[in-house]
Structures are given as C-alpha cells and as structure tokens.
Amino acid sequence: MPELPEVETVVRGLRTPLIGRTVQSMWYDWGRTIHSPDPQEFAARIAGQTFRAINRRAKYILCEMDSDILVIHLKMTGRLYVTPDDAVHDVDKWVHFCLQLDNGHQLRFSDSRKFGKVYLTDDISRITGGLGPEPLSDDFTPAVLRARLQGRQRAIKALLLEQGFIAGMGNIYADEALHRAGIHPLQPANSLSDTQIDQLYATIRAALQAGIDYEGASISWYRKPDGTAGESQKHFFVYGREGQSCSTCGHPIEKIRVAQRGTHYCPVCQPRSLE
DNA sequence: CGGACAACCTGGCGGC
DNA sequence: TGCCGCCAGGTTGTCC
Known part of the structure; x- marks a missing residue:
C-alpha cells in the first residue's frame, strides 16, 4: 500500500483535476468504506461543496472543501483518480466510492481489499491528532x-x-x-x-x-x-x-x-x- | 509500555 | 487447469 511518497504523488496528481470542482452527488456500494459520518449525512453535507486545496498529513489525503475536510486513507490497495462519467471502457470493479463533479467527471475510489476509509469532518485533529512528526517538514530535526x-x-x-x-x-x-x-x-x-x-x-x-x-x-x-x-x-x-x-x-x-x-x-x- | 495476534478483505503467486 | 496455503505497502483493538 501506499506510504508517504505514494500518497504525496496522489495528492499532487489530484490538484489539477479537482481544485475548483464542485461535488454534485455521492455514490457508494460498501458501507464500511465510509468511516464517518454515516453515509446519509455524508452525502447531504458534501453535496455543493467545492474542492479548495488538497494536502497530505502522513498517509492521509486531506481535501479542503468549503466547510469540511474530505479525508481519504488508501490503506493497502486504495486508488484515487478522476475520470469522465462515461468512461465505460474503464471497467474497474473495485470502485466502492465515487463523487460526481460539476464538469462531467467523477472522483473514483477503487479499493480491492476494502480496507480504505473516507471521512468528512470539520475537526481534523480527531483523525490526525495522534500522529508523530512529519519526517520531511522543517520541524523534524x-x-x-x-x-x-x-x-x-x-x-x-x-x-x-x-x-x-x-x-x-x-x-x-x-x-x-x-x-x-x-x-x-x-x-x-x-x-x-x-x-x-x-x-x-x-x-x-x-x-x-x-x-x-x-x-x-x-x-x-x-x-x-x-x-x-x-x-x-x-x-x-x-x-x-x-x-x-x-x-x-x-x-x-x-x-x-x-x-x-x-x-x-x-x-x-x-x-x-x-x- | 510492549509484544503477540486477530480482524478487516481480496487477489496473486508458488507448489502440488 | 484446479485447489490450497501463504503472502501482501496499513491500522485498530484486545489480551497478557
């Protein structure tokens, strides 16, 4: 699974296709992929929010939305990518979570082992509060x-x-x-x-x-x-x-x-x- | 604190 | 080919 370098690469690759895009709706087919809040509240809250910034803390992907942070952990086999809605040639049977964007594209979360998790929160410290120092930051000496x-x-x-x-x-x-x-x-x-x-x-x-x-x-x-x-x-x-x-x-x-x-x-x- | 181990899941690979 | 056991980049929780 992705470690810090892989997560950092994913974050860098998602900025261009996602920043400025607004979420229209949410889809999922595996409840345990959605860590919190419950899927109904998750869908209601994320709809209408726009991606403002995408960053990383440890192996967590942090997407700053208007009033929440969308957090994604890829665990062992998670993949994230943006693709046109009608990309039927892209048969990926492991997509378990998907956000419909306002430009005819979707953010898809594919995860064969289903260990990955998504969160929507306005209090990031509850997720990342226990983490040690970020090894590439200036604070780490x-x-x-x-x-x-x-x-x-x-x-x-x-x-x-x-x-x-x-x-x-x-x-x-x-x-x-x-x-x-x-x-x-x-x-x-x-x-x-x-x-x-x-x-x-x-x-x-x-x-x-x-x-x-x-x-x-x-x-x-x-x-x-x-x-x-x-x-x-x-x-x-x-x-x-x-x-x-x-x-x-x-x-x-x-x-x-x-x-x-x-x-x-x-x-x-x-x-x-x-x- | 820490060490062992089970859970969570599925797919790939080597061996027979 | 088929079946079986083992292995896998992560994290959390339990038990001793």
Whole structure:
C-alpha cells in the first residue's frame, strides 16, 4: 500500500483535476468504506461543496472543501483518480466510492481489499491528532528524533512503523532507510549512537524523498492518479530483493520478520550492534 | 509500555 | 487447469 511518497504523488496528481470542482452527488456500494459520518449525512453535507486545496498529513489525503475536510486513507490497495462519467471502457470493479463533479467527471475510489476509509469532518485533529512528526517538514530535526528515541527499547524497525512515533513511514521505506543508514532492523531504539541517529535522520528523509522523486512504488496495486506506474520500486536497495545481491557489498539480501512484518536487510552493511 | 495476534478483505503467486 | 496455503505497502483493538 501506499506510504508517504505514494500518497504525496496522489495528492499532487489530484490538484489539477479537482481544485475548483464542485461535488454534485455521492455514490457508494460498501458501507464500511465510509468511516464517518454515516453515509446519509455524508452525502447531504458534501453535496455543493467545492474542492479548495488538497494536502497530505502522513498517509492521509486531506481535501479542503468549503466547510469540511474530505479525508481519504488508501490503506493497502486504495486508488484515487478522476475520470469522465462515461468512461465505460474503464471497467474497474473495485470502485466502492465515487463523487460526481460539476464538469462531467467523477472522483473514483477503487479499493480491492476494502480496507480504505473516507471521512468528512470539520475537526481534523480527531483523525490526525495522534500522529508523530512529519519526517520531511522543517520541524523534524536530528534532535527531535534523538529525543523521541529516548527510553524506547523496541526494535528500531518496529518503532519506524509506529505512526505516533514518526508519521508516514511504512514497511518499504523503513527497510530502505535502515539499509541506507547501515542499521540492523532489530537494534534496540535506545541503543543507537548519536552518529547512527544522525545517519538515520538523513536516510529517512533521503529514502522518502527518493520515493517522491520517482513518483511512488508501483508494487502490485499502486498507480498514480493518471493510471501510470511509479518508478520507485526500480531503485530499492533491499525491499523485495531477498536472495539478490546487495548493491553495496554483494552479499545476498536476507528477509526476517520484525513486528510481524517482512523485513529486508543486508547482514554485512547492517551488522548487529555488539551492545 | 510492549509484544503477540486477530480482524478487516481480496487477489496473486508458488507448489502440488 | 484446479485447489490450497501463504503472502501482501496499513491500522485498530484486545489480551497478557
């Protein structure tokens, strides 16, 4: 599923087709896609509102409407795109939520696994209030990372996946950042040296920025709003490369399980800490 | 705090 | 081809 770089790419791709468009009506065929309010109120409230701005917080897509924020989380398999009403050639049986726009187009939310959620709210803090710092923002500094690691004994990989610790990282970019930093995924978070923290800070941002620059990773389901694939997956150092040679040292990449998630790393470039 | 695990769902893939 | 088990980018809730 989409992580921060994929969500950022979707947000950028939706601005042009959506900003200035007014919603005429709402359609859905899977009730649990609509998190809140209930579908009847959702439809009544969003009709007539115009898209004013589209932004991102962690993996949440935030569409500023006139008096509410339309929030969308893609979870594992969500896709968002704008298409003409009569795009019958576009047979997508996984569309479960759709907004009719005022220009003969529709915003469609396709989601094969049905984990994705849409919200309509005037109080965004109820959704995003518990999130940790945004890793690419100016507020996130090496000192912030160091302070947040204090006293945390969990494996560093597990911590990077906690959205309350740092927002927007997911399984792919956590593995990529740890490899770039030369840190073993099981190293206890509070055992990182200052040097390792500085490296990890830099590589978290570098891995995420590379993902954005390559317009996201098209592994299985992710596509940009224009339907084309991102290129980020062609540049992974470790994710999905189990058994293949490390591009840095040539040793085969290994796969283990950390916090119940598949975890890829190079045992040579990312040695276990001796502490 | 944290670790394990089940839920939520469906599709793709490898193995037999 | 068909069936089966396993795996999957996320998040939340429960239990110990």
